[in-house]
Amino acid sequence: MRSNGKPPSLAASLDEKQVRLSRTRTWGGLETQASYGPNDANERDYKRDLGDPGEFPYTRGAYPQMYRSRMWTLRNIVGYGAPEDTRDGIEKTLAAGGTGVNVVVDTLTQQALDPDHPAFGAEAGLEGCSLPTARDIDRLLDGVDLTKVDVAWHWTIMAYQMVAAVAVKRGTPLDKLQGSHMPDHLQETMCGWGTDLLPAQLSQRATVDCVEYCVRNSPRWTLGLPQGYDLREAGLSPVGEIAIGMAVVKGVLRDLEKRGLDIDQVAPSIAWVSTADVDFFEEIAKFRALRRMWARTMRDGFGAQDPRSMRLRIACHTSGRSLVYGQPLNNLSRVAVQSLAALLGGVQSVEACTYDEPICVPTQEARELATRTQQILANEIGAARTADPLGGSYYVEALTDKVEAEAAKLMAEIEEIGLLAAIDAGRIAQLMDDYNLSFRREMDSGERIVIGANAFAPPEEPPPRRFTFDPAATQAHVRRFKELKAGRDGDLVKRKVRDVYATAKAGNNCSQAAIDAFVADATLGEVWGAFRMAMGRPYDGYRVIEAPFDFEAVSV
Amino acid sequence: MGKARIIRCVLGMLGTDVHTKGIRTLAQLLRDEGVEVVYLGEHNTVPGMASAVIQEDADIVGLSFSTAAYLHYVRAFRDELISRGAGDVPVMVGGMIHPDDRAPLAEMGIEGIFGPGSTVPEIMAFMSRAADAYRNAGAVNS
Numbered sequence: 001m002r003s004n005g006k007p008p009s010l011a012a013s014l015d016e017k018q019v020r021l022s023r024t025r026t027w028g029g030l031e032t033q034a035s036y037g038p039n040d041a042n043e044r045d046y047k048r049d050l051g052d053p054g055e056f057p058y059t060r061g062a063y064p065q066m067y068r069s070r071m072w073t074l075r076n077i078v079g080y081g082a083p084e085d086t087r088d089g090i091e092k093t094l095a096a097g098g099t100g101v102n103v104v105v106d107t108l109t110q111q112a113l114d115p116d117h118p119a120f121g122a123e124a125g126l127e128g129c130s131l132p133t134a135r136d137i138d139r140l141l142d143g144v145d146l147t148k149v150d151v152a153w154h155w156t157i158m159a160y161q162m163v164a165a166v167a168v169k170r171g172t173p174l175d176k177l178q179g180s181h182m183p184d185h186l187q188e189t190m191c192g193w194g195t196d197l198l199p200a201q202l203s204q205r206a207t208v209d210c211v212e213y214c215v216r217n218s219p220r221w222t223l224g225l226p227q228g229y230d231l232r233e234a235g236l237s238p239v240g241e242i243a244i245g246m247a248v249v250k251g252v253l254r255d256l257e258k259r260g261l262d263i264d265q266v267a268p269s270i271a272w273v274s275t276a277d278v279d280f281f282e283e284i285a286k287f288r289a290l291r292r293m294w295a296r297t298m299r300d301g302f303g304a305q306d307p308r309s310m311r312l313r314i315a316c317h318t319s320g321r322s323l324v325y326g327q328p329l330n331n332l333s334r335v336a337v338q339s340l341a342a343l344l345g346g347v348q349s350v351e352a353c354t355y356d357e358p359i360c361v362p363t364q365e366a367r368e369l370a371t372r373t374q375q376i377l378a379n380e381i382g383a384a385r386t387a388d389p390l391g392g393s394y395y396v397e398a399l400t401d402k403v404e405a406e407a408a409k410l411m412a413e414i415e416e417i418g419l420l421a422a423i424d425a426g427r428i429a430q431l432m433d434d435y436n437l438s439f440r441r442e443m444d445s446g447e448r449i450v451i452g453a454n455a456f457a458p459p460e461e462p463p464p465r466r467f468t469f470d471p472a473a474t475q476a477h478v479r480r481f482k483e484l485k486a487g488r489d490g491d492l493v494k495r496k497v498r499d500v501y502a503t504a505k506a507g508n509n510c511s512q513a514a515i516d517a518f519v520a521d522a523t524l525g526e527v528w529g530a531f532r533m534a535m536g537r538p539y540d541g542y543r544v545i546e547a548p549f550d551f552e553a554v555s556v
Numbered sequence: 557m558g559k560a561r562i563i564r565c566v567l568g569m570l571g572t573d574v575h576t577k578g579i580r581t582l583a584q585l586l587r588d589e590g591v592e593v594v595y596l597g598e599h600n601t602v603p604g605m606a607s608a609v610i611q612e613d614a615d616i617v618g619l620s621f622s623t624a625a626y627l628h629y630v631r632a633f634r635d636e637l638i639s640r641g642a643g644d645v646p647v648m649v650g651g652m653i654h655p656d657d658r659a660p661l662a663e664m665g666i667e668g669i670f671g672p673g674s675t676v677p678e679i680m681a682f683m684s685r686a687a688d689a690y691r692n693a694g695a696v697n698s
Contacts, residue, residue, distance in 0.1 A: 107571070107572040107573065107574075107623060108572060110572075111572050113572065119571075119601045119602070120571055120572050122571075122625050122628040122629075123571055123572060123623065123625045126623060126624040126625055127623050127624060188574075191574060192573075192574030192575060192576045192577075192598060193574055193599075194597070194598065194599070196599075197599055233577075234576075234577055235577055321577070324672070325671065325672035325673065326672070326673055358652070358672060359652075359654065360624070360654065361624070432577075433580055433581070433584065436577050436580065436581045437581055437584050437585075440581050440585065444675075444676070453672065453673055457673060463654070463655035463656055464654075464655075466654055466656065541599075542599060542601065544601060
């Protein structure tokens with residue numbers, strides 16, 4: 001407390017500056033001890049509970065040699081404007097040393113709204129690449145071999161079906177298709193889309209249809225499921241990520257069993273999409289606990305025989321919500337530690353957030369630094385040298401057990417209600433609200449300290465640099481989209497879109513019909529709208545536009 | 557009488573933005589402060605949001621944005637309110653607002669701009685002031 005405007009004494013200043021431990025709980029809220037020792041290991045059996053790296057239950061890593069046999073994929077997210085803009089960004093990223101391409105699509109494409117949507121068209125290309133037709137994906141990946149280059153799509157609705165349509169048009173066999181996307185629609189329902197825009201039942205059906213088609217037709221295509229990253233960002237702890245994520249996966253696998261798919265046909269195609277937040281040890285414990293829980297669930301719960309089903313691959317994107325707007329260069333430190341946690345936790349790919357994530361779409365400089373952070377970890381720090389370097393640490397093993405036990409408890413609570421029912425009843429939203437509210441209250445009380453936010457906040461700073469790009473290409477792209485709609489074979493499109501509707505309405509998997517419709521130049525909005533209507537929902541989730549034609553009419 | 561009246565605040569998001577974490581948390585924090593929050597949530601269109609503000613007889617509106625389209629949406633929303641004779645309802649915005657956009661927002665009549673690092677007392681102080689001014693102006697006019 002400073003009063004009457006007098007500067008504080010030096011002694012008082014020093015006292016204020018003293019660093020005290022603000023918190024003994026983990027970032028996710030688990031209580032910890034001052035130290036751990038051999039007595040904190042509750043009857044751990046090495047072979048049963050840990051196993052060598054590459055051995056069941058894969059606590060210590062998915063592969064025996066880990067990064068010696070295969071380095072993690074250094075990924076950067078790229079996506080803005082028209083396909084031509086994003087293409088330019090991808091080329092720059094690869095030139096800077098990235099080894100994988102991750103494409104993020106704009107908010108309209110994410111929600112399967114076309115860029116001519118009357119209410120939201122202004123958002124086209126702003127936060128990602130606008131890809132409303134298969135032709136646009138073809139432009140983005142012109143000259144890229146879809147069987148060789150590993151493109152990861154940060155995109156759920158119809159992403160695979162649209163890429164598959166490009167493959168069909170190019171004469172590329174679907175069973176050779178390489179890449180990945182994130183077919184977890186339920187996560188979208190839980191993370192801000194809500195049950196009106198994306199009802200849980202509709203989400204579940206869309207995911208199960210997509211996963212079924214992918215594993216039957218494109219076994220080399222990787223399915224990012226669950227999309228644990230967004231769950232965490234929306235307000236879950238590491239414990240919550242495992243609990244809800246496992247509930248999502250188990251629900252999908254059970255439905256696929258009913259469609260006659262064996263667990264060993266499905267599980268090897270799955271990779272868990274995760275995050276690394278700022279609590280170094282808690283995140284490492286999470287990755288280890290997750291692999292163990294996954295392995296046991298697949299073997300004991302679903303009867304998996306194939307080790308590839310039990311050995312979980314994890315894709316990690318470092319946490320965006322943990323990054324701070326004030327003094328943003330501090331985010332370089334945060335991202336370095338988060339990326340290190342991901343590597344010591346044994347993930348298969350890392351996307352390091354850019355330090356300017358809280359400010360804008362990443363600038364080119366920030367993207368380059370994010371790649372450099374990973375290169376420093378790979379080449380200088382020794383993060384990749386030896387598998388599971390913290391295995392056997394009294395603390396990390398105890399925390400791994402704790403995260404797993406708490407996750408199992410929460411998962412059981414959710415499954416007791418049923419995940420879809422829990423979502424409909426607002427239980428997951430409540431879980432997230434509680435987490436976010438207590439996070440905020442702890443920040444207000446000073447129990448949780450975030451540098452640059454509620455402590456050591458920088459005085460007035462110059463405005464941070466901001467990513468800008470010329471909207472001309474986006475505008476031309478939207479004009480081109482309208483021209484395509486006006487000039488395509490309208491009768492063919494109608495027939496194909498009606499097929500999507502009729503197939504889905506009959507309770508069948510409409511993925512093939514969707515691919516055929518995209519080949520015929522149907523738009524993302526039209527195909528998804530047809531599926532929505534078949535599921536008894538309005539064509540446009542926002543109820544702004546009506547279906548462009550009658551889906552019930554008999555095809556000719 | 558005016559001072560004792562509880563602030564009635566409509567909170568919501570425009571467009572396709574799904575980043576509801578901030579505004580959901582703020583809704584609860586404002587309720588804790590005694591504000592009567594009408595939470596419209598995400599995914600509102602400009603006309604839909606304007607109708608709600610008028611129907612709910614709001615003293616103030618709070619819009620949250622985590623995507624880059626906010627200048628477009630705030631302008632369209634202000635124009636919509638004005639065209640429906642509700643242009644004097646104070647509007648505050650929060651979320652990922654870049655400092656470069658403060659001036660254009662101020663030109664649209666947006667005085668309350670909050671973002672990362674804003675505290676509840678700051679937001680409350682602004683809301684009390686803006687809501688009072690709005691009500692008093694309304695009292696003079698009626």
